[in-house]
Amino acid sequence: MRSTKDRIRHTIGFEVIGLLIVAPVGSWVFGFALHQIGILAVVASLIAAAWNYLYNVLFDKAMLRFTGQLRKPVAVRVFHAVLFELGLLVVFLPMVAWYLDMSLIDAFIMDIALAAFYVVYAFVYNWAYDTVFPVANTGQGGKTAKAVVKSAC
Incomplete structure (x- = not known):
């Protein structure tokens, strides 16, 4: 599994690049004014960063437990990205409607558009990150993924 330092690097990179794309394009x-979308994007980014860290730790633990490995084929990467965005949608919908003074329907449409972008972005970013910073298919103390799962049971 990835170290805490690696997960923090992953999350910061993901959020910074995402903000640099979303704020101007979203505006x-x-x-909406750049500052409105920018503030919303920064707050959303902080929430998403915390969710990203927690979600990826839990997802990797589930991968080890159920598959005995951390390698993510394309189908798993798609599932990973979609599930992540659904979790954020639940949190962001009321926040966006309130902050931008819009109906829940309009906020839902905006959230779906942003979620669609982030599903694609998360897929590409995570694949690129795993390519640049590959994770060894080992668990705690250099044990293989299967050994970690076996000892956890």
Whole structure:
């Protein structure tokens, strides 16, 4: 599994690059001032960063427990990205509606558009990150993934 330091690097990189894309593009696409989308994006990014860290730790533990490995084929990467975004949607919908003074339906449409972007972005970012910073298929203390799961049972 990845170290805490590696997970923090992963999360910071993900959120910073995401903000650099979402704030200006979101302002242009949705017709809100850059500072409105920017503030919302920063708050959402902080919430998402915490969720990202927790979600990825839990997802990796589940991968080890159920498959005995950390390698993520394309189907698992798609599932990983979609499930992550669904969790965020539940939190962000009321926040976006309140902050931008819009209906829940309009906030839902905006959230779906942003979630669609982030599903693709998360898929690409995580694949690229795993390529640049590969994770060994070992668990705690250099044990193989299967040995870690076996000792946890």
